[in-house]
Amino acid sequence: QSVLTQPPSVSGAPGQRVTISCTGSSSNIGAGYDVHWYQQLPGTAPKLLIYGNSNRPSGVPDRFSGSKSGTSASLAITGLQAEDEADYYCQSYDSSLSGHWVFGGGTKLTVL
Amino acid sequence: QVQLVESGGGVVQPGGSLRLSCAASGFTFSSYGMHWVRQAPGKGLEWVAFIRYDGSNKYYADSVKGRFTISRDNSKNTLYLQMNSLRAEDTAVYYCAKVPGPYHAFDIWGQGTMVTVSS
Numbered sequence: 090q091s092v093l094t095q096p097p098s099v100s101g102a103p104g105q106r107v108t109i110s111c112t113g114s115s116s117n118i119g120a121g122y123d124v125h126w127y128q129q130l131p132g133t134a135p136k137l138l139i140y141g142n143s144n145r146p147s148g149v150p151d152r153f154s155g156s157k158s159g160t161s162a163s164l165a166i167t168g169l170q171a172e173d174e175a176d177y178y179c180q181s182y183d184s185s186l187s188g189h190w191v192f193g194g195g196t197k198l199t200v201l
Numbered sequence: 202q203v204q205l206v207e208s209g210g211g212v213v214q215p216g217g218s219l220r221l222s223c224a225a226s227g228f229t230f231s232s233y234g235m236h237w238v239r240q241a242p243g244k245g246l247e248w249v250a251f252i253r254y255d256g257s258n259k260y261y262a263d264s265v266k267g268r269f270t271i272s273r274d275n276s277k278n279t280l281y282l283q284m285n286s287l288r289a290e291d292t293a294v295y296y297c298a299k300v301p302g303p304y305h306a307f308d309i310w311g312q313g314t315m316v317t318v319s320s
Contacts, residue, residue, distance in 0.1 A: 123304060127246075135238075135296070135307075137307065137310075146308070182304050189248065189262065190248040195246070
């Protein structure tokens with residue numbers, strides 16, 4: 090049971106727009122801690138996709154965008170491409186007693 | 202080129218020990234906090250441990266507290282994870298990751314090293 094909740098899977102056709110939600114609580118996202126997103130292609134290490142809720146590292150296409158509101162955050166991918174098929178994870182910091190750095194359970198994106 | 206390279210993984214019996222290393226290059230290692238993150242086969246990412254840039258503070262996930270020790274040698278640009286009393290549930294790929302600050306994103310990841318705990 091992850092502290093941050095993501096849908097297990099999402100799918101979309103090439104060219105479409107998909108969103109992935111990340112729901113937290115008052116001890117993490119709702120406490121003002123930033124949300125970061127990572128993309129993990131099959132058989133590879135995770136790669137930073139979005140940092141500080143909505144910022145893209147150099148080299149990440151502007152088809153990827155992030156947002157945050159209240160106790161939730163979202164990753165949006167527009168103009169879906171076959172190469173976007175991967176697992177996506179949100180991550181934040183949790184200030185509860187047993188918390189610290191926390192990840193969502195991950196979302197598998199399938200490009201139909 | 203900023204790079205992190207893990208090593209030290211392998212097969213170990215339950216109750217055994219293993220020490221992982223993460224060699225850093227291409228950046229000023231002594232200026233950055235470092236994390237260990239693991240991923241069990243077919244599962245999601247799980248944060249394991251964090252150490253501040255100077256080694257002054259260390260934090261652990263409840264699942265490894267008292268069994269794992271994170272450390273670093275800034276003179277060797279290397280991060281370590283000493284894993285004792287290993288259990289089957291510790292079987293995972295272990296990644297090291299660099300962070301600009303404690304609450305910042307894990308901006309660079311290593312390729313991972315596999316640890317299998319099995320008799």
